[in-house]
Amino acid sequence: MRLLTYLSTILILLSGCGQQNNTTPEDVAIDSNTVNLTAAQFKNAAITTGKVERKQIYTTLKLNGKIDVPPQNMVSISVPLGGYLKSTNLLPGMHIKKGQVIGTVEDQQYIQLQQDYLTAKSKIKYLENEYKRQKDLNHSQASSDKVYQQSEADYRSQLVLISALKEKLSMAGINVNNISETKIIKSVNIYAPISGYVSKVNVNIGKYVTPTEVLFELVDPSDIHLALKVFERDLDKLYVGQQLFSYTNNEPEKKHKCTILMIGKDLSDDRNTDVHCHFESYDKLLIPGTYMNADVEVKNAMATVLPTEAIVQYEGKNFAFINKGNRTFEMVELKTGENEGGYTAILFANNSGLENQDFVLKGAYSLLMMMKNKEE
Numbered sequence: 398m399r400l401l402t403y404l405s406t407i408l409i410l411l412s413g414c415g416q417q418n419n420t421t422p423e424d425v426a427i428d429s430n431t432v433n434l435t436a437a438q439f440k441n442a443a444i445t446t447g448k449v450e451r452k453q454i455y456t457t458l459k460l461n462g463k464i465d466v467p468p469q470n471m472v473s474i475s476v477p478l479g480g481y482l483k484s485t486n487l488l489p490g491m492h493i494k495k496g497q498v499i500g501t502v503e504d505q506q507y508i509q510l511q512q513d514y515l516t517a518k519s520k521i522k523y524l525e526n527e528y529k530r531q532k533d534l535n536h537s538q539a540s541s542d543k544v545y546q547q548s549e550a551d552y553r554s555q556l557v558l559i560s561a562l563k564e565k566l567s568m569a570g571i572n573v574n575n576i577s578e579t580k581i582i583k584s585v586n587i588y589a590p591i592s593g594y595v596s597k598v599n600v601n602i603g604k605y606v607t608p609t610e611v612l613f614e615l616v617d618p619s620d621i622h623l624a625l626k627v628f629e630r631d632l633d634k635l636y637v638g639q640q641l642f643s644y645t646n647n648e649p650e651k652k653h654k655c656t657i658l659m660i661g662k663d664l665s666d667d668r669n670t671d672v673h674c675h676f677e678s679y680d681k682l683l684i685p686g687t688y689m690n691a692d693v694e695v696k697n698a699m700a701t702v703l704p705t706e707a708i709v710q711y712e713g714k715n716f717a718f719i720n721k722g723n724r725t726f727e728m729v730e731l732k733t734g735e736n737e738g739g740y741t742a743i744l745f746a747n748n749s750g751l752e753n754q755d756f757v758l759k760g761a762y763s764l765l766m767m768m769k770n771k772e773e
Contacts, residue, residue, distance in 0.1 A: 480504035
């Protein structure tokens with residue numbers, strides 16, 4: 398009887414041990430998104446809670462474009478009458494000054510043009526005297542009206558011819574005061590109309606160029622401007638006189654202050670337009686065609702915000718803590734927008750209910766550290 402009682406006691410103990418060993422961690426309810434603090438932990442964490450606020454946030458609009466120059470600062474050089482290029486020493490990138498000789502052309506037509514001018518000029522004195530003589534004879538009835546009118550027409554036609562030839566010579570670059578019966582110029586100099594840099598050289602010595610052919614292209618970069626591409630959806634955020642900062646891909650830390658001068662009024666097929674900006678100070682290292690980035694601070698509508706320190710990052714996502722009461726805090730994921738002045742815009746989903754919660758404004762990172770330690 399005593400032995401039976403002993404064996405029964407052992408079986409009961411073994412049964413109890415078996416039940417205890419069958420308890421698994423899954424049977425214990427653990428919420429990994431919440432953390433409960435002791436009174437001491439709560440005091441040390443210096444936690445402050447509060448509601449979301451409504452503030453106006455300045456956001457940064459990212460744009461890109463390239464450096465351009467106005468049409469008056471870009472010059473294509475051609476020879477109005479054509480000819481053979483006799484000499485030039487221009488190379489792309491070379492600096493030139495206004496009035497500098499940048500090339501020489503020659504052709505038989507320049508000689509012929511001077512010959513025609515000097516010949517016409519030599520006849521004008523005879524035609525003028527004949528016109529005056531016929532005028533006097535006509536007044537005294539010694540000459541017919543027909544002869545008088547013919548002499549007047551010849552004289553005035555010669556004046557027109559001389560004026561036209563003079564303008565042609567001027568267009569060709571020949572000063573009529575520098576030619577005479579004993580001095581004919583066979584070559585014509587090409588002068589730089591602006592100061593700047595040579596951007597293109599399209600000819601070589603000895604080549605015959607036509608009046609429509611462009612020999613050289615010059616650029617004056619002293620008045621460069623920034624042409625930015627802006628999409629239709631962002632146009633209402635910009636205005637004339639607005640300031641921005643531009644920078645190159647090679648030197649993103651070097652900022653160039655600009656002011657918006659003009660906003661395009663037509664849209665391309667890609668639904669964008671050009672916005673032209675003026676550089677506040679000229680930098681000779683900025684050359685036309687250089688691609689640029691720009692940052693523009695724009696004012697958005699009122700946004701729901703939290704202090705930036707209330708938002709923590711964990712595993713590549715943004716979170717904040719909600720005060721559940723009794724020193725218990727729940728971590729919730731948030732979608733964030735722009736941040737400015739120590740505040741970050743919060744993008745709440747419709748009817749999420751989070752906008753009415755009591756958030757942890759200070760001490761969020763302390764809660765995150767405690768939660769990680771709890772999980773470990």
